[in-house]
Amino acid sequence: MSLTIYSxxxxxxxxxxxxxxxxxxxxxxGITVYDYCHIGHARVLVAFDVMSRFLRSQQWNVNYVRNITDIDDKIIDRAADNGERYxxxxxxxxEFMHEDERALGILPPDTEPRATAHIDDIIAMIETLIEKGYAYSASNGDVYYRVSRxxxxxxxxxxxxxxxLAGARVEVDSAKEDPRDFALWKFAAEADVGWISPFGRGRPGWHIECSAMSKACLGAHFDIHGGGPDLPFPHHENEIAQSEAANGCQYANYWMHAGAVRLDGEKMSKSLGNFFTIRDVxxxxxxxxxRYLLISSHYRSPxxxxxxxxxxAKAGLDRLYNALRGYESVAATSLEELAGNEFYKKFVAAMNDDFNTRVALAxxxxxxxALNSAKGKQEAEPLVAELKAMGQLLGLFGSAPDDFLQSAGxxxxxxxxxxxxxxxxAQxxxxxxxxxxxxVRDQLLAAGILLEDSAEGTKWRRDA
Known part of the structure; x- marks a missing residue:
């Protein structure tokens, strides 16, 4: 089955x-690193982690680039508030972001460029835009992109x-030719964070950073550009305008955006103050x-x-882990061996259909x-091996069943x-x-501990 993507x-x-x-x-x-990552960030990170895992399992050669924004107004302001260097x-x-990623089983991207390491690339792209008439130096020392062009x-x-324009939150600025124009380079005084450039001392605007980093890592034209639900406008519109004007070719062939995380029907975000950090959760x-909660819905769904x-989510994952109990020594089936299996074919079909993890979990x-109905270990073990292989493609089953089912808050x-x-x-x-x-059994039950007695002894797990 062909891979289909919603663009x-x-x-x-x-x-x-x-x-x-x-x-x-x-x-x-990627992340603008001035605070802890929240669950909205986790949604995007997990979604594209699952995609890259699956694509690689299907023999795609994936070059996954996810940037870090390490220079930005918010970063400079937070550092100043803290009295520290940015x-x-x-x-x-x-480092906190990497700790959160490791905790959630998110594999590192192939390349993780930082904006401050690509200042020369950013300056070169701005110079090209000025030369082509798509950008101009303003009287306030900034350089703006000419949207009307x-x-x-x-x-x-x-x-x-x-x-x-209505949604752009454009600040009134008499230095701009048009209120819609956006900053490519921001003037910086000697006492401020900045770099020397042909258009004066300053630092990059947010949008130009990704245009320069993506070109440096993947070239002027690449396959897929992804991000969070708040990025299509203005960030990604501005990236397209900058990149296609500077490079003279299409920027990305497909654009993918993860859905929002909401709290009581409202978008969760730092600006609204209603977010939960990953480490608090x-x-x-x-x-x-x-992780299971984040993949239990289609990546585009809120x-x-x-x-x-x-x-x-805990109850769903308990069911999967409970099915693996007693089969700790069974290894996941290799993907080559799974190719003809009916369950695996349905799993792959779901993932090839715009990475539909909800159906894949079903x-x-x-x-x-089928495993619970199996007659004996000989019939059950191949099913266990297949289940483990599918789970690993989604980044699940990183723990032994008992370790997960008995893990405590x-x-x-x-x-x-x-x-x-x-x-x-027992005594x-x-x-x-x-x-x-x-x-004792009632005491444990009241504490959320479920007991399962068998001829081999008593197993236990925590209630979801």
Missing amino acids: TLSGKKEVFEPREPGKIGLYVC TDLTSRYI FADYGKLTNKDPEQL LKQYHAEVV INYSEENLVE VMFDLVR ESDLAAETVEALIAER AKRDKNFARADE
Whole structure:
């Protein structure tokens, strides 16, 4: 089955056609590093992590580039508020970002360019835009992009420039030729953060950074550009205008945007002050539960962040892990061996259909039902191996089943306490003190501990 992708540019699903056979150049707008990453960031990071994992499993040669914005007004302002150098601030939050990514099982991109390492590329692109008449130096020392010069401005969001102006949050600035024009280079005094350029001392605007970094890493024209739900306008419209004007060719063939994370129906964002950082959430929930929540919906669909949905995600992941219990020694089937398997073919079909993880997970639950009906280990083990292989493509099953099912939150009974109570219950049963055995079971149940007795002994897990 061919890979189909929904492109924001066309507003429909398209059969993916690579620029080079078997190869995919993927650029994703990354984090502006001045604070901890929140769950909205995690949505984007996990979505494109799943995509790159799957594409590679299907023998695509993926060059995944995800940038870091390490120079920006917010960064400079936060560093000034803290009384520290901006480089110290960004270094600290880059490490925090990497810690969060590792916790969520997000693999690093192939290349992670930083804006400050590409100042020469940024200056060169601005020079080209000035030479071609698409940019101009203003009286205030800034350099602006001349929006009226680019005939296709607004094609990504399918609105004309006049409509886009209403949502642009354009500041009144008499130095601009047109209120819609945006900064490519911002003047910086000697005491401020800045670099020397042919158009004066300053620093780059946000939009030009990605145009320069993507070109440096993937070339002027590449396959897929991705990002979060808040980026189509103005950031990605401006990237297109800059890049296509400077380079004289199409910028990216496909544009992909992850859906928003909402809290009580409102978009979650730092500007609204209603966001949860990844590390705060991970204090209460296992990282795989958070990852599962983020892939349980299609990547383009909005997700409502709530305790109820996290509990539901925990329950779903419990079912998958519970099916693997007792099969810890069974290895995941190699993808070559899976090629003809019916469950795997359905899984691949779902993922080839614009990375539909919701349907892919449904296939995995169909497989669990078949596994639960299997007669004996000989019939069950191939199904377990297939389930593990699918889970790994989604970045799941990073823990042993018991480790996951028995993992504790801050307020839960410690595993050692649970084990001691189970041992006490077993001794009470041997002593025929069934009243005490029942008391212990009820005590554990009240603490959210479910017991499963069998001939091999008692297994336990925490209730979702």
